[in-house]
Amino acid sequence: MSSIKDVAKLAGVSVATVSRVLNDKGYVGQSTREKVEKAIKELNYKPNEIARSLFKKQSNTIGLIVPDIMNPFFPELARAVEDMATKLGYNVILCNSDENREKEQAYLDVLKQNYVNGIIVSSNTLTAEQIGELNIPIVSIDREISKGLPTIVVENKKGAIIATRFLKNKGCKRIGHIRGTYGVVNAEERCEGYTDVVAEEPWFRKSYIVNGNYDMESSVEATRELLCLHPEIDGIFAANDIMAMGAIKAAYQLGKKVPEELAIIGFDGITISTIMTPELTTIAQPIYEMGELATTILVSLMEQQSIEKTYYTLDIELIERKST
Amino acid sequence: MSSIKDVAKLAGVSVATVSRVLNDKGYVGQSTREKVEKAIKELNYKPNEIARSLFKKQSNTIGLIVPDIMNPFFPELARAVEDMATKLGYNVILCNSDENREKEQAYLDVLKQNYVNGIIVSSNTLTAEQIGELNIPIVSIDREISKGLPTIVVENKKGAIIATRFLKNKGCKRIGHIRGTYGVVNAEERCEGYTDVVAEEPWFRKSYIVNGNYDMESSVEATRELLCLHPEIDGIFAANDIMAMGAIKAAYQLGKKVPEELAIIGFDGITISTIMTPELTTIAQPIYEMGELATTILVSLMEQQSIEKTYYTLDIELIERKST
DNA sequence: TTGAAAGCGTTACCAT
DNA sequence: ATGGTAACGCTTTCAA
Numbered sequence: 001m002s003s004i005k006d007v008a009k010l011a012g013v014s015v016a017t018v019s020r021v022l023n024d025k026g027y028v029g030q031s032t033r034e035k036v037e038k039a040i041k042e043l044n045y046k047p048n049e050i051a052r053s054l055f056k057k058q059s060n061t062i063g064l065i066v067p068d069i070m071n072p073f074f075p076e077l078a079r080a081v082e083d084m085a086t087k088l089g090y091n092v093i094l095c096n097s098d099e100n101r102e103k104e105q106a107y108l109d110v111l112k113q114n115y116v117n118g119i120i121v122s123s124n125t126l127t128a129e130q131i132g133e134l135n136i137p138i139v140s141i142d143r144e145i146s147k148g149l150p151t152i153v154v155e156n157k158k159g160a161i162i163a164t165r166f167l168k169n170k171g172c173k174r175i176g177h178i179r180g181t182y183g184v185v186n187a188e189e190r191c192e193g194y195t196d197v198v199a200e201e202p203w204f205r206k207s208y209i210v211n212g213n214y215d216m217e218s219s220v221e222a223t224r225e226l227l228c229l230h231p232e233i234d235g236i237f238a239a240n241d242i243m244a245m246g247a248i249k250a251a252y253q254l255g256k257k258v259p260e261e262l263a264i265i266g267f268d269g270i271t272i273s274t275i276m277t278p279e280l281t282t283i284a285q286p287i288y289e290m291g292e293l294a295t296t297i298l299v300s301l302m303e304q305q306s307i308e309k310t311y312y313t314l315d316i317e318l319i320e321r322k323s324t
Numbered sequence: 325m326s327s328i329k330d331v332a333k334l335a336g337v338s339v340a341t342v343s344r345v346l347n348d349k350g351y352v353g354q355s356t357r358e359k360v361e362k363a364i365k366e367l368n369y370k371p372n373e374i375a376r377s378l379f380k381k382q383s384n385t386i387g388l389i390v391p392d393i394m395n396p397f398f399p400e401l402a403r404a405v406e407d408m409a410t411k412l413g414y415n416v417i418l419c420n421s422d423e424n425r426e427k428e429q430a431y432l433d434v435l436k437q438n439y440v441n442g443i444i445v446s447s448n449t450l451t452a453e454q455i456g457e458l459n460i461p462i463v464s465i466d467r468e469i470s471k472g473l474p475t476i477v478v479e480n481k482k483g484a485i486i487a488t489r490f491l492k493n494k495g496c497k498r499i500g501h502i503r504g505t506y507g508v509v510n511a512e513e514r515c516e517g518y519t520d521v522v523a524e525e526p527w528f529r530k531s532y533i534v535n536g537n538y539d540m541e542s543s544v545e546a547t548r549e550l551l552c553l554h555p556e557i558d559g560i561f562a563a564n565d566i567m568a569m570g571a572i573k574a575a576y577q578l579g580k581k582v583p584e585e586l587a588i589i590g591f592d593g594i595t596i597s598t599i600m601t602p603e604l605t606t607i608a609q610p611i612y613e614m615g616e617l618a619t620t621i622l623v624s625l626m627e628q629q630s631i632e633k634t635y636y637t638l639d640i641e642l643i644e645r646k647s648t
Numbered sequence: 649t650t651g652a653a654a655g656c657g658t659t660a661c662c663a664t
Numbered sequence: 665a666t667g668g669t670a671a672c673g674c675t676t677t678c679a680a
Contacts, residue, residue, distance in 0.1 A: 004673065051378055051675090070396075082393075216596075249599045272540075327656090372658070376658055378673065
């Protein structure tokens with residue numbers, strides 16, 4: 001790989017001059033510029049980003065930390081972040097924290113050591129102080145960390161309320177809930193929303209709520225338990241789509257017809273939920289938009305542009321399909 | 325952030341000494357080492373990876389370029405690569421090429437400019453020469469680029485043959501094929517396998533093969549066309565699971581029962597294929613193993629360890645579930 | 649308008 | 665056993 005020195009030598013100028021044309025900064029004569037450009041092309045020279053980063057203390061990169069890359073929600077989000085980041089001239093490093101505090105901290109260190117300009121994170125272990133110490137722009141997505149931090153979330157509670165009410169209006173007499181991962185903010189909020197709606201029902205008991213881990217397996221398991229314990233259940237609100245899909249599967253295994261005997265509604269609106277049979281009814285988040293918005297805000301922060309607002313609560317939308 | 329100089333100053337030694345204890349290289353006295361370690365802890369010092377990379381011309385990072393991060397196959401692969409890379413002490417940068425030549429080239433440049441130690445790529449536009457020019461270890465996964473290059477693939481043709489024969493043995497009289505993306509090697513191979521089995525059938529015509537793009541939408545579309553043109557079809561081999569899921573959906577829309585009136589088999593064995601209703605019969609690739617193997621091989625290459633073999637054709641496995 | 653040189657944070661070589 | 669220093673490839677300040 002040729003370096004700036006090679007270009008300078010070939011063009012018969014100093015490296016300073018080459019740097020100037022590279023960055024379009026400072027004065028450089030027309031003919032000199034042409035010479036340099038010719039040399040660059042001839043050598044197929046590409047600036048060394050590492051050296052640049054060392055000097056600038058910035059690497060033109062943003063980090064994206066997600067808790068579970070196997071949940072389609074996050075690839076969809078990642079896709080949006082990547083698209084927007086590319087558009088704005090940044091690269092993205094995708095990190096999978098596995099919902100694990102140590103891994104997350106390790107990635108944070110790595111990102112910092114690699115001079116990322118900013119980080120988008122979906123975390124429930126990170127605290128506001130930790131972020132403060134990091135001393136680099138961060139936006140939180142999908143999960144609120146602290147009211148004061150730049151954040152993109154949706155109205156989780158409201159969504160859960162809509163979902164549960166919807167089930168009720170559909171005629172469900174007994175509604176169960178598959179909770180999201182214990183300790184995750186949005187899981188709490190969605191559970192609260194559900195509870196708000198059913199708390200007053202005479203039939204309601206704590207055991208109508210079972211724990212899942214936002215993944216399929218745990219949901220199949222949880223749903224089976226739930227349905228064995230409460231065979232009278234005729235409606236389930238799952239805290240995300242993957243778990244809703246797991247619930248459908250469990251219902252199928254137990255010989256319950258969806259939606260005839262059991263209505264199921266999810267949360268997220270991931271693309272894949274449309275190809276289930278039956279297609280999944282869900283509370284859809286504007287996933288792509290969330291990713292774009294997070295990126296835009298982060299970049300504004302990084303580039304110190306003043307922005308009106310950094311905490312966004314996006315709206316969700318009930319999409320009725322065939323599982324209810 | 326504190327630098328090596330700060331540590332040296334605090335410990336009352338030279339930066340060279342600090343570097344020695346950091347890397348456990350060269351002589352350093354016991355008491356000196358302790359002083360330095362104390363200073364490191366006190367300052368919470370973390371070496372600057374960028375500076376390290378600049379000197380070493382290596383960034384302790386491997387690049388992973390995939391064509392479509394929305395297809396669950398690739399997150400699963402990415403997950404395996406990431407796990408193994410972390411285990412071996414490397415970070416991974418995930419890039420989504422979108423099956424697009426320019427994006428791919430751009431990422432290749434970016435990775436190179438960032439001194440990645442090696443790259444794992446799933447590509448059908450990349451040529452052997454391009455890779456040679458890159459002058460950095462590369463392993464190709466999921467798609468063969470050239471026989472001479474380190475490669476992890478599966479027996480695509482054999483898998484396709486097994487799939488098609490299986491449909492035949494199940495009693496299907498007319499079998500159609502949803503092809504993968506045009507121009508992608510494994511799509512060709514899978515199509516060949518299918519053709520091998522049905523070519524001699526009296527009913528067979530070219531129009532039993534329709535084109536999909538390895539994604540859901542295109543497959544729904546293609547399947548509808550196929551079934552309208554050939555309503556007599558009672559078996560479909562889709563070149564990947566996502567398209568098989570699309571086919572199930574299309575069948576459902578057209579009022580065809582799966583598997584009673586139409587058997588459908590996919591290819592890949594992605595996790596999500598188990599939660600369809602009906603669960604998808606598929607030719608499963610050992611996805612996680614492929615990712616691990618690719619990473620192991622790449623790292624061996626990077627660390628110049630001699631390795632016996634670099635071209636791996638892994639075996640596939642027919643998993644019979646409910647869609648056939 | 650251009651060039652020389654310092655500096656970014658490391659590592660490794662050469663002295664001592 | 666330890667320290668000084670050149671070098672990695674770039675940007676920017678200061679002089680000319």
